[in-house]
Structures are given as structure tokens and as C-alpha cells.
Amino acid sequence: MTEKERITSQFGPQGPDGQAVPQPQENPAAEFEFAHPADGAELLESLPLEEQVEVITTLEPEDAAEFIAEMERHDRARLMKDLPPDYAADLLGQMSPDDAADILDDLDDAHQQRLLQRVEQEEALEIETLLTFDPDTAGGVMNTEVTVLDQNLTADQAIQLIRSAAEESEIPYYAYIVDEADHLIGVLSLRNLMLSRPGQRLRDVLGKQHLVYSYFDVDKEEVAQKLTHYNFLALPIVDREMRLLGVVTHDDVIDIIHEEASEDMLGMVGAGQDETTDTPWLQSVRMRLPWLLVNVLNSAVSAWVVHLFEGTITQMAILAALMPIVANQAGNSGQQSLAVIIRQLAMEAFDRKRAWLAVAREARIGLLNGIIVGILVMVGVSLLTHKIELAFVMSLALGVDMCIGNVAGASIPVVFKELGRDPAQASSIFLTALTDSAGFLTFLGLSSLLLF
Amino acid sequence: MTEKERITSQFGPQGPDGQAVPQPQENPAAEFEFAHPADGAELLESLPLEEQVEVITTLEPEDAAEFIAEMERHDRARLMKDLPPDYAADLLGQMSPDDAADILDDLDDAHQQRLLQRVEQEEALEIETLLTFDPDTAGGVMNTEVTVLDQNLTADQAIQLIRSAAEESEIPYYAYIVDEADHLIGVLSLRNLMLSRPGQRLRDVLGKQHLVYSYFDVDKEEVAQKLTHYNFLALPIVDREMRLLGVVTHDDVIDIIHEEASEDMLGMVGAGQDETTDTPWLQSVRMRLPWLLVNVLNSAVSAWVVHLFEGTITQMAILAALMPIVANQAGNSGQQSLAVIIRQLAMEAFDRKRAWLAVAREARIGLLNGIIVGILVMVGVSLLTHKIELAFVMSLALGVDMCIGNVAGASIPVVFKELGRDPAQASSIFLTALTDSAGFLTFLGLSSLLLF
Numbered sequence: 001m002t003e004k005e006r007i008t009s010q011f012g013p014q015g016p017d018g019q020a021v022p023q024p025q026e027n028p029a030a031e032f033e034f035a036h037p038a039d040g041a042e043l044l045e046s047l048p049l050e051e052q053v054e055v056i057t058t059l060e061p062e063d064a065a066e067f068i069a070e071m072e073r074h075d076r077a078r079l080m081k082d083l084p085p086d087y088a089a090d091l092l093g094q095m096s097p098d099d100a101a102d103i104l105d106d107l108d109d110a111h112q113q114r115l116l117q118r119v120e121q122e123e124a125l126e127i128e129t130l131l132t133f134d135p136d137t138a139g140g141v142m143n144t145e146v147t148v149l150d151q152n153l154t155a156d157q158a159i160q161l162i163r164s165a166a167e168e169s170e171i172p173y174y175a176y177i178v179d180e181a182d183h184l185i186g187v188l189s190l191r192n193l194m195l196s197r198p199g200q201r202l203r204d205v206l207g208k209q210h211l212v213y214s215y216f217d218v219d220k221e222e223v224a225q226k227l228t229h230y231n232f233l234a235l236p237i238v239d240r241e242m243r244l245l246g247v248v249t250h251d252d253v254i255d256i257i258h259e260e261a262s263e264d265m266l267g268m269v270g271a272g273q274d275e276t277t278d279t280p281w282l283q284s285v286r287m288r289l290p291w292l293l294v295n296v297l298n299s300a301v302s303a304w305v306v307h308l309f310e311g312t313i314t315q316m317a318i319l320a321a322l323m324p325i326v327a328n329q330a331g332n333s334g335q336q337s338l339a340v341i342i343r344q345l346a347m348e349a350f351d352r353k354r355a356w357l358a359v360a361r362e363a364r365i366g367l368l369n370g371i372i373v374g375i376l377v378m379v380g381v382s383l384l385t386h387k388i389e390l391a392f393v394m395s396l397a398l399g400v401d402m403c404i405g406n407v408a409g410a411s412i413p414v415v416f417k418e419l420g421r422d423p424a425q426a427s428s429i430f431l432t433a434l435t436d437s438a439g440f441l442t443f444l445g446l447s448s449l450l451l452f
Numbered sequence: 453m454t455e456k457e458r459i460t461s462q463f464g465p466q467g468p469d470g471q472a473v474p475q476p477q478e479n480p481a482a483e484f485e486f487a488h489p490a491d492g493a494e495l496l497e498s499l500p501l502e503e504q505v506e507v508i509t510t511l512e513p514e515d516a517a518e519f520i521a522e523m524e525r526h527d528r529a530r531l532m533k534d535l536p537p538d539y540a541a542d543l544l545g546q547m548s549p550d551d552a553a554d555i556l557d558d559l560d561d562a563h564q565q566r567l568l569q570r571v572e573q574e575e576a577l578e579i580e581t582l583l584t585f586d587p588d589t590a591g592g593v594m595n596t597e598v599t600v601l602d603q604n605l606t607a608d609q610a611i612q613l614i615r616s617a618a619e620e621s622e623i624p625y626y627a628y629i630v631d632e633a634d635h636l637i638g639v640l641s642l643r644n645l646m647l648s649r650p651g652q653r654l655r656d657v658l659g660k661q662h663l664v665y666s667y668f669d670v671d672k673e674e675v676a677q678k679l680t681h682y683n684f685l686a687l688p689i690v691d692r693e694m695r696l697l698g699v700v701t702h703d704d705v706i707d708i709i710h711e712e713a714s715e716d717m718l719g720m721v722g723a724g725q726d727e728t729t730d731t732p733w734l735q736s737v738r739m740r741l742p743w744l745l746v747n748v749l750n751s752a753v754s755a756w757v758v759h760l761f762e763g764t765i766t767q768m769a770i771l772a773a774l775m776p777i778v779a780n781q782a783g784n785s786g787q788q789s790l791a792v793i794i795r796q797l798a799m800e801a802f803d804r805k806r807a808w809l810a811v812a813r814e815a816r817i818g819l820l821n822g823i824i825v826g827i828l829v830m831v832g833v834s835l836l837t838h839k840i841e842l843a844f845v846m847s848l849a850l851g852v853d854m855c856i857g858n859v860a861g862a863s864i865p866v867v868f869k870e871l872g873r874d875p876a877q878a879s880s881i882f883l884t885a886l887t888d889s890a891g892f893l894t895f896l897g898l899s900s901l902l903l904f
Contacts, residue, residue: 034662038681163646171643191623194615210486228710229490231703233685250702251683257706258680261713262795265720271788277796277810284817285824288788292781292825292854299780303773310769317762320772324758324888325751327776332747332881336723336740343714344729358729361736368737373744402744429784436776 032059032067041070044079052079057087065094068103074278077106080115089118097123098143098246101130138223139216141256142237142246147172149188151179151203155196162190173233176244177202184236184244186211213238216245223248224256225349264342264424270295273425291426298433302327305437309444312452318385319447325377326397327439333369334405334431337362341413345423355417359410366406370399393450397443405435484511484519493522496531504531509539517546520555526730529558532567541570549575550595550698553582590675591668593708594689594698599624603631603638603655607648614642625685628696629654636688636696638663665690668697675700676708677801716794716876722746725877743878750885754779757889761896764904770837771899777829778849779891785821786857786883789814793865797875807869811862818858822851845902849895857887 032040032055044052044067056064056079068076068091080088080103092100092115100119104112104127112131116124126144133139147165149158158175175193177186186206196205213236214223227235227248234247263273270291275284306313306323313320341358348354374395381391409431413423484492484507496504496519508516508531520528520543532540532555544552544567552571556564556579564583568576578596585591599617601610610627627645629638638658648657665688666675679687679700686699715725722743727736758765758775765772793810800806826847833843861883865875 036662036664036682038683166643166646171641171646189623191618194618194623210488212488228703228706230488231490233702250685250706251680254680254702254706254709257709257713258799261709261717261798265713265717265791265795266788268717269784269787269791271791275792277792277806277813281813281816282820284792284813285820288785288817289821289824291788292785292821293828295781295784296777296825296829299777302780303777306773306776307770310773313769313772314766317765317772318759320765320769320775321755321758321762323772324776324779324892325748325755328751328754328884328888329744329747332721332884333740333744335721335880336718336743339717339721339723340727340729340736343717346713347710354729361729361733364733365736365740368734369741369744372737372741373748376745377748428787432780432784436780440776 032063035067037063037066037070040067041072044068045072045075049078049082053082056083056091061087061090062094065091069095069099072276072278073106074280076103080107081111085114086118089115092127093119093123096143096145097126097130098141100127102135104131105135133216136220137217138214138220138237138248139245141220141223141252142216142248143252144246146236146244146247147175148244149175149177149202151177151185151201151206153202154198155193155200155202155205156198158188158193158202159190162193174247176236176247177206178244179203182244183242184211184213184238187236213242214248215240220248220256221260221346222349224253224260225347227253228257260346263422264346267422267424267426268338268342268428270426270429291429294426295429295432298429299436301433302436302440305440306444309440309448312444312448316447316451318390319444322381322390322394323440323443326394326401326443327436329373329398330401330405330435330439331432332405333366333402334409334435335428337366337406337409338412338427338431341410342424342427345413345417350417352418355414359407359414362406362410363403366403367399369406370402373402374399389451390447393446394443397439397446400442401435401439404438405431408434408438484515487519489515489518489522492519493524496520497524497527501530501534505534508535508543513539513542514546517543521547521551524728524730525558526732528555532559533563537566538570541567544579545571545575548595548597549578549582550593552579554587556583557587585668588672589669590666590672590689590700591697593672593675593704594668594700595704596698598688598696598699599627600696601627601629601640601654603629603653603658605654606650607645607652607654607657608650610640610654611642611645614645626699628688628699629658630696631655634696635694636663636665636690639688665694666700667692672700672708673712673798674801676705676712677799679705680709712798715874716798719874719876719878720790720794720880722878722881743881746878747881747884750881751888753885754888754892757892758896761892761900764896764900768899768903770842771896774833774842774846775892775895778846778853778895779888781825781850782853782857782887782891783884784857785818785854786861786887787880789818789858789861790864790879790883793862794876794879797865797869802869804870807866811859811866814858814862815855818855819851821858822854825854826851841903842899845898846895849891849898852894853887853891856890857883860886860890 031043035043044055047055056068068079071079092103104115116128119127130144147162162172162175171190174187174189176184177188179185185203186209188202188205192205212226212230214226216237216239223235227250234249236244237246237248238244266275267273270288272279272284272287275287344358377398378391378395381394382388385391412427412431416427417423483495487495496507499507508520520531523531544555556567568580571579582596599614614624614627623642626639626641628636629640631637637655638661640654640657644657664678664682666678668689668691675687679702686701688699689697691697718727719725722740724731724736724739727739796810829850830843830847833846834840837843864879864883868879869875
């Protein structure tokens with residue numbers, strides 16, 4: 001983005017122009033002829049690899065690039081490896097640099113280099129720059145094709161530039177206004193430009209604008225929260241000197257939100273955070289096994305708690321039958337808290353005070369639910385076993401443990417967050433360890449104190 | 453939408469025009485003067501109710517309406533109830549009808565009627581129509597302010613209309629082209645219009661377009677999947693006769709995706725699906741309690757399984773200590789499957805074959821993980837207890853149960869889906885019931901068969 005007056009589309013070929021009229025093409029793969037890139041990608045994914053290669057190499061490179069950019073990550077990487085390197089590099093050159101970088105990111109270094117060497121130098125340089133950004137940050141998801149206008153242009157000059165660029169690319173939602181040193185100083189919509197006096201300079205059109213942007217190195221989830229908060233279509237990404245680097249757009253944000261929801265739900269129980277049903281199954285085994293082993297060690301602790309009370313259990317084996325109910329309830333109640341807090345942390349910027357107030361709220365909920373469930377269980381167990389003391393001990397343990405469960409469930413993500421860890425990762429595993437141990441300890445402990 | 457040439461903004465005052473230059477206003481609440489509606493809403497939410505009322509009534513109704521539209525549901529409903537009815541109705545009139553309908557949806561019938569009577573008739577009628585749509589469907593989330601153009605207009609007439617409308621509202625992303633009877637026949641972007649021959653009629657500009665739309669009564673999540681699939685900014689919503697009713701836009705879709713992720717995570721463990729940390733705590737108690745009671749009954753089944761083996765446990769109390777490890781592992785492994793499948797169902801349209809293939813994949817993963825964990829546990833338990841047979845029984849039970857856990861975890865959401873139920877709702881609770889019972893049964897059963 002050195003020529004400031006240059007207008008490039010905010011979107012590459014994968015952009016939102018899908019509702020436009022499709023142009024008839026000479027295309028041997030008839031099914032793909034009028035397919036929207038997203039549909040073409042799905043069609044491709046359903047074919048075996050050799051046929052994918054065959055279809056892609058018979059398509060116009062421009063169309064092929066659009067289809068590949070829309071494919072699922074694993075499928076896409078496999079296909080790119082199987083294409084002739086020169087053709088694959090040609091396709092990368094046809095894509096927007098951020099799509100090309102995303103695809104290369106999934107290939108090993110050798111493959112990356114082999115393809116990059118074959119891409120035109122200017123484009124390759126841009127892709128390589130994008131590859132240096134951490135994929136979990138704003139820089140890692142941004143697009144570099146933005147409409148940049150110099151602050152000294154007049155409104156009518158700006159409109160003229162945008163209009164002439166519309167011949168070959170989509171009309172941008174926002175134009176980004178920069179000063180002589182490429183510093184971002186403001187954002188204007190097409191409407192802002194059209195409502196300005198024709199001769200007015202862009203810097204004057206801006207007036208005292210409250211400029212919203214993100215730094216390139218912030219977490220991509222923070223970018224998603226900001227764009228969602230303001231309902232923007234795109235958010236400018238700048239370096240620490242406020243130089244414009246690119247934009248993150250609404251469709252990137254939808255992907256981020258989807259990914260984040262998956263990461264939280266999968267991470268909670270120790271599955272791979274980017275696992276899908278398309279992940280090779282042995283890879284899933286590798287991703288899940290470590291947490292399953294942590295879970296064994298965790299449950300060994302609660303087993304040890306039970307072991308301490310083996311004498312009590314030998315005398316009264318029904319305790320062994322009832323103790324899982326207590327642990328289970330505490331676990332379930334705690335998981336309800338866990339889910340509420342993880343969602344809060346996902347949807348809002350972290351606010352320590354609000355987070356701990358939420359923990360206090362969960363404690364109240366756990367206590368009241370514990371009392372109610374405790375009373376009902378006391379009645380039930382009394383009727384079934386005719387052991388009033390046993391029923392009392394069990395309902396007492398239930399009340400205490402459900403409250404513990406809720407406090408633990410609500411605190412674990414907050415504590416993880418405070419420690420700079422992912423609040424969801426393995427949270428359910430640690431919660432269960434805690435609720436099992438606490439459940440067994442209170443129930444068996446109270447039993448051995450009060451029943452013998 | 454009776455006058456077809458009428459141009460209205462696709463977005464109400466809450467639209468994405470937030471990056472525009474703020475206009476200085478005479479505004480007593482200084483903090484709110486230059487606030488973006490989203491920031492203003494957050495500021496408002498942080499105030500006590502009386503102060504919220506005070507600030508809102510001193511703001512220009514137009515600004516007040518924007519702030520309220522951006523507020524959180526619970527806060528917003530409380531505030532609307534506390535405002536003087538005439539002023540509240542005035543604010544509703546200032547909002548886009550879909551925002552007004554969303555707000556009224558959260559009020560009780562008496563309040564709804566009281567306010568609707570005070571809204572101008574034409575607007576009230578539109579709001580009432582929107583209120584008849586199920587809030588979980590396309591009709592329930594769509595906006596009715598769309599740019600509708602008659603197919604007989606020429607391209608230059610269309611551009612002229614859009615431009616003159618830009619004076620008072622945002623420039624639309626797409627214009628929807630209808631025939632004489634208001635049937636949707638196509639969608640054009642501003643770029644499509646600008647690249648057409650000036651005298652060309654819109655129906656000819658459309659050519660053979662592949663029109664993408666949703667019916668008003670489909671699940672809103674389906675709309676979100678479609679818009680996400682095509683990376684569109686908006687999707688037209690039609691009735692069964694293809695008459696255009698409104699559009700669902702990218703920011704609605706972001707809300708739907710957020711909501712859906714919350715619903716899945718909260719539903720899984722039986723919390724209220726729309727619970728947040730702002731939900732009144734007694735309401736949370738009410739929402740969670742039924743599932744906690746289901747959980748008690750479920751765990752009673754696994755307690756009964758243990759009860760059957762009380763004799764075995766009396767002879768060998770260490771079994772009571774080890775059995776939770778087996779059940780826990782099966783549960784954790786199963787929850788990993790559950791999470792993967794629920795996410796798949798959330799992100800893709802349901803495909804029976806793919807779903808059952810995914811279950812088979814989970815069975816393989818469970819089996820291999822079960823074998824590995826089983827072998828490690830066999831070594832560990834042998835070393836700790838010096839009881840080789842016990843260690844063998846435990847590892848056998850672990851292998852079997854982790855496989856059962858994965859099959860159950862993967863099947864439950866698919867079966868729920870096939871039954872027309874929410875695939876996530878209480879899935880974790882039923883899974884735990886299953887893995888606990890199966891875990892106790894296999895471990896205690898194998899023990900009593902092989903160890904005595």
C-alpha cells in the first residue's frame with residue numbers, strides 16, 4: 001500500500017459478490033460452470049482426491065482459485081500438495097494474499113517454499129509478510145486489499161477513483177484515509193463521501209471522528225468482539241505507529257466466532273480445539289489422549305479419597321451405591337456454572353469485578369438448588385431405605401457439594417483467565433476431579449462421623 | 453413495501469454507519485454526546501435504573517432510541533417498563549420495526565398493547581406483523597427496511613433512486629428486484645447497477661441469476677448457515693409465494709451464531725439456554741433445577757447398578773474406590789465425542805450419512821484411546837496394589853467403557869436430531885447416566901465374575 005491513491009478492492013475473488021450475475025464460461029466441468037465458489041468448494045470436497053485434481057486443472061485458474069479458497073482446511077491442503085507446483089503457485093497468485101497465506105500456513109515449510117518461489121515476487125513478498133503474523137492475532141486474519149485514500153484528495157476525486165475501480169472489483173464498504181506517512185487518520189463510507197461538498201478535502205470531511213481500530217498483535221477474538229460491538233462491516237488493523245496494515249471483515253469475524261465456540265466446547269473436555277469430524281482419526285486420538293491421562297490421574301485422587309473410607313464402606317456397602325449420586329450432582333451443577341461463565345468470557349471483554357460477581361451469583365444458585373435437591377433426595381432415600389440418618393447425611397452432602405460444585409465451576413475459568421490461560425481448556429476435567437473428590441469426601445466423611 | 457420504487461435504508465438507526473462523523477448535538481448528558489450507540493448502551497447499562505430513565509428522557513428521542521436498541525435484553529425490557537408510556541412509544545416509533553418488535557417481545561402482553569396503541573398506526577401494524585413471526589425463525593430476526601426496486605426500472609433510474617435516498621439513510625448493499633406482484637426475482641449490488649448500460653431494464657440486468665433466499669418460517673440457524681456459506685451481507689426472506697418480506701443481515705447472523713453457541717453449551721448441561729451472568733439468579737435456579745432433578749433420577753439408575761453388587765463390594769471395598777475411575781474415563785471420553793458432534797451439527801446442515809460416519813469414527817477413537825489408557829492403568833494398578841487380576845479387570849472395563857462412552861457421546865446428539873429434538877439439550881446429562889451405569893456394570897460385573 002505505497003501508492004495512496006491506488007484503489008484496490010476490499011475483497012478478493014472470494015468476496016461477497018456472490019449474488020452477482022454469473023457469466024457463462026467455457027468450462028469442461030459442467031457441474032462447476034455456474035456454481036457459486038462456496039458450492040463449488042463443497043462439490044469438490046465430495047470428490048476423491050484424483051478427481052479433485054482433474055477438475056481443478058481443467059477449470060480456469062481464476063475460478064479454480066475461488067473454489068480452493070472456499071474449501072475446508074484439511075481438504076484444501078491435501079489438494080494443493082497434489083497439484084503440479086507451477087499450477088498451484090499460479091492459483092495462489094490469483095487469490096487474495098490473505099487466502100494464499102492461510103493455505104500456505106497449513107503446508108509444511110518445504111512445500112511452502114517450493115510454491116512461494118513460483119509466485120510473482122511482489123505477491124510472494126506480501127504473502128510472506130502475512131505469514132509472519134501469528135494466526136491467532138488480528139494480523140493473522142486481516143485482508144490487505146483495502147481502499148486507501150490520501151487525506152488531501154477531495155470528495156469528488158475520491159468518488160471518481162472508487163467508481164473507476166468498481167470496473168474490476170467490488171465497491172468497498174469503507175475507504176481508509178491516511179496521511180503522508182501512511183498513518184490511518186479516519187474512515188469514510190461511500191455515503192459520507194457522497195454527502196460531502198465535492199471540493200471538500202477528505203481530512204476535513206473526517207472532522208472529529210471517533211476512530212475505531214485494532215492493533216495487529218491483539219487476539220483475533222478481541223477484534224471479533226469489537227467489530228460485533230459496533231456492528232461494523234470491517235475494522236482497520238494498524239501497527240503501533242498507527243500505519244494501516246489491513247482490515248478484518250464481517251465474514252472473517254463470523255469464522256472467528258465459529259472457531260471460538262468450537263474451541264471452547266472442545267477445549268472444555270480436552271478434545272483438540274480445532275477438531276472436526278473431518279480430522280484424521282489418529283490425529284484425534286493423539287489430541288485427546290493427553291487429557292484423558294490427566295483425567296485418570298485426577299480420578300485417582302478421588303479414588304484415593306474413597307480408599308480412605310474402605311472400612312466404612314465394608315460395614316455399609318450402600319454408601320458405595322449412593323456416593324456417585326452426590327458426586328454426579330455436584331458435577332452437573334458445577335458444569336452449568338462452568339458453561340455460563342465460559343460463554344460470558346467468550347462474549348465480553350474480561351472484567352475482573354463482573355467475573356467475581358458472577359461467581360458469587362453461581363454460589364447462591366448452587367446453594368438454593370442444593371437445598372431443594374437435598375430435601376427431595378432426603379424424602380426419596382428415607383422412603384426407599386427407611387434409614388432416616390442416611391437420608392439426612394446424603395441430603396446434607398448434596399447441599400454442600402452442589403454449592404462447592406457451582407463455586408468451582410464458576411471459578412475455574414476465571415482463575416485460568418487470570419493466569420493468562422485459555423479459560424475453557426480442560427476446565428470440565430478439573431471440575432470433575434474437584435466435584436468427585438469433594439463429593440466422596442463430604443458424603444463418606446459425614447457418614448463415618450454421623451452413622452456409626 | 454407497497455410502493456415498489458420507494459427506497460428505504462436496509463438498516464435502521466442501529467445500522468453499521470457508526471464509523472461516520474458524529475454531529476455535535478445539544479445534549480445535557482455530556483458523556484453520551486459523542487458516544488457510539490453501542491458504547492452509549494453499555495454506559496447506560498452500568499447505571500442504576502432511575503438514572504437510566506433520567507438520561508434517556510433528557511436525550512433526543514432519536515439518540516435515545518439508538519442507545520436502547522443496543523442494550524442488553526433484560527436491561528432494555530426493565531428500562532422500557534419504567535419509561536412514561538408516551539415517551540416509550542415515541543422511542544419505538546424511532547427504531548427500525550424489527551428492533552421495536554424485539555423489544556416488545558420481551559414485555560408482557562399488557563405492556564405490549566399499552567405501547568403499541570401509542571405508536572403511529574402504520575408503524576404499529578408493521579411491528580405487530582413482525583411480532584407474529586416465531587422469534588426462532590427467519591421471519592423473527594429479519595429487518596423489513598430493504599431497498600426494493602421494480603424490475604421495469606432502468607439501471608440509471610435505480611441508481612438515481614438509491615442516491616437520492618442516501619441523503620437520509622445508509623447506502624444499501626443489495627437492491628431487491630421484484631415483479632408487479634411483489635415476487636422477488638433477483639438481487640443486484642450497487643456495483644452490478646453501476647456496470648450496467650444506463651437504459652437497461654433491471655430484469656435484463658439480472659440475466660440468469662442463481663437466486664439465494666430463505667423462507668420466513670425456516671429455523672434462523674439455517675439462515676445463518678446459508679449466509680455464512682456464501683459470505684453474503686444479507687439474505688432475502690420470502691413467503692411461500694416468493695413475495696419479499698425482509699432481509700436477514702450479517703450482524704443478525706453474528707447474533708444468531710453467538711446465541712447458538714451459547715444454547716449448545718448451556719443446553720448440554722441443562723442450564724437455561726439463554727442464561728447469562730445477567731439473568732436474575734432465581735430465574736437461573738428455576739431453569740436449571742428440572743435438569744438437576746433428571747440428573748438425580750439418572751444417577752439413581754447407576755446407583756442401583758452398584759447396589760446389585762453390594763455383596764461384592766463388602767468383600768472387596770477397593771472396587772468402590774476404583775469404579776469411579778472407570779466411569780469417569782468413559783464419561784470424559786464420551787464428552788469429547790459429544791462436543792465434536794454437537795459442533796458439527798451446529799456448523800453444517802444435517803447429513804444423516806455423514807453423521808453416522810462420524811459416530812463410527814468416534815468408536816475407533818474411543819477403542820484406541822481405551823486400549824492405550826487401559827494398558828497404562830493396568831501397569832499402574834498392578835504396581836500400586838500388586839493385584840494383577842484386579843488390574844486386568846479394570847483395564848478391560850476401561851477399554852470397553854471408553855468405546856461405549858464415545859459411541860454414546862457421538863450418537864446421542866444424532867439420535868436427538870433424528871427425533872426432531874435439540875441435539876445438545878441435556879445431552880451431557882444423559883451421556884453421564886449411560887457411562888456411569890455402563891462403567892459400574894462392566895467393572896463390578898467383570899470383577900465378580902473373574903476375581904472371586
